[in-house]
Amino acid sequence: MPSVRLAFMGFGNVGRALGGLLLEKQDELRQRYDLSWHVSGIATGSHGSAIDPSGLDLRRALELAAQGESLNRLASAPQTQTGVAFVRTCGADVLFENTPVDYEAGQPATAHIQAALEAGMHVVTANKGPVVHAYRPLTDLARQRGRRFLFESAVMDGAPIFSLWRETLPGCRLNSFRGILNSTTNMILTSMEAGMGFDDAVRHCQSIGIAETDPSGDILGWDAAVKVAALVTVLMDHPIKPDQVDRRGIEDLTSEKIEQARGDGKRWRLICAAAREGQRVLASVRPEQVGPQDALFNVAGTSSSITFYSDTLGPLTITEENPGPRTTAYGLLADFLNAVAVE
Numbered sequence: 141m142p143s144v145r146l147a148f149m150g151f152g153n154v155g156r157a158l159g160g161l162l163l164e165k166q167d168e169l170r171q172r173y174d175l176s177w178h179v180s181g182i183a184t185g186s187h188g189s190a191i192d193p194s195g196l197d198l199r200r201a202l203e204l205a206a207q208g209e210s211l212n213r214l215a216s217a218p219q220t221q222t223g224v225a226f227v228r229t230c231g232a233d234v235l236f237e238n239t240p241v242d243y244e245a246g247q248p249a250t251a252h253i254q255a256a257l258e259a260g261m262h263v264v265t266a267n268k269g270p271v272v273h274a275y276r277p278l279t280d281l282a283r284q285r286g287r288r289f290l291f292e293s294a295v296m297d298g299a300p301i302f303s304l305w306r307e308t309l310p311g312c313r314l315n316s317f318r319g320i321l322n323s324t325t326n327m328i329l330t331s332m333e334a335g336m337g338f339d340d341a342v343r344h345c346q347s348i349g350i351a352e353t354d355p356s357g358d359i360l361g362w363d364a365a366v367k368v369a370a371l372v373t374v375l376m377d378h379p380i381k382p383d384q385v386d387r388r389g390i391e392d393l394t395s396e397k398i399e400q401a402r403g404d405g406k407r408w409r410l411i412c413a414a415a416r417e418g419q420r421v422l423a424s425v426r427p428e429q430v431g432p433q434d435a436l437f438n439v440a441g442t443s444s445s446i447t448f449y450s451d452t453l454g455p456l457t458i459t460e461e462n463p464g465p466r467t468t469a470y471g472l473l474a475d476f477l478n479a480v481a482v483e
Contacts, residue, residue: 144480145193147181147232147261149223149252150239151205153349154266154293157469158236159202165473173481181230182211183223185239190215193231223248227255234479236472237265243362243382246273257281257289262479264472266293268363271370272381288479293471295321295367296444297463303478304458305375312450314375316415319446320439321367323463324351324358325390325410330440332398333407350442361389361410364425368412376414378421386424393427406431409439412446 146162148155162169162177169175178195188210190196196214204211212219227235235256239249246269253263253270257278265271270278271291282289295301305314320326324345331341342359345351357363365385373379390410401408406429414423430437435457439445445459460467 142176144175144177144234145180145232146177146476147183147227147230147235148179149183149227149235149237151182151184151187151201151211152238153465154468154472155236155238156202156205157465158238158472159198161466161469161473163198169477169481173477175477175481180232181226182214183226183230184211188212189219189226191226191230192216223252224255227252227261228259232256232261234262234264234476236476237263237267237270238472239267241267241269241363241366243269243357243366246270250274250278253278253289254281257285257287260285260287262288262476263290264288264475264479265291266468266472267291268294268366268370272366272373275370275373276379288475290475290479291370292475293468294370296446296458296460298467298469298471298474299444299458299460299463300474301371301446301458302374303474309450309453312452314448314450316413316449317371317375317446318411318413318436318449320409320436320444321412321446322358322361322364322410323442323444324355325361325364326439326444327442328359328390329393329398329408329410332393332395333402337395338393359389359391361387361425364410364412365423368414368423368425372414372421372423376416376421378416380421380423384423386422386426388426390427401429404429407437409436411436 179198180193181191183189190211237249237252249267250270256263271294278289292302327345328341331344365382365387368385369380369382408427409430411428412425443461447455447457
């Protein structure tokens, strides 16, 4: 197999973790799948971009990014001005699209993915926005071009959620699901149970890198709502947008409420759920008190869990404990292999 040309759109924590994982498994991929690769382009939001069809030095790119330096010095071709221009000129076979999520429209990631598919690339992303806002047109475009549009890491990092239903449960109809899907809010609530105030718990999440400088997307439930919308759109074949999810965040949960729940033997958790009701799917994100008999009672810290209810199986639960950028990167790597190497 000829060397597969890779491009990175976005080179933050997840993109760099993927770069490290590709280097770590380089020999294994060659031996196990007869697969070799090189990086033809990297575009970042704050550290410049570089294109070299003959292959960029990925190790050096990782070093420069870690030091906060520009990648421009690695380029053999002029810098492009826009993300779409980068996609069209990078000459890749596979695009890893990992720019920040846009809850309202899924841009500019959707435009990047469309341009890549039109150029004949496979696309792998951890971005939830395009899955929610453009799943069907992008999937149709990928099929027309004989390429794959894959997004395992969009929900629950590297846990096999989408591929579970796509590949191993044929003929199974998903009727409902319920789970904890936002690591930041779960860590905030766990920290408050340990005695922290709300603001201190948020700052703690920021200090360990799981909350943004502006954490409102997590606290107000938007990140969880986008994930619910993605699951409903793909797994239940019922396209919905985040603003169609009945959404309440954790902003009103005080230390007093946390302590009162503990006194009753319960815990507050931000619960994500969806269920079919006739021709509709009702979806929600809301804080709920759960007791010891609930499967979500012991899901703490950054862990996440989801239980699926179908027409053929009993409850099927997947739990992921304390994920990080490396687990998200593995989901991207798995999608990459499924696109180019796994029969």
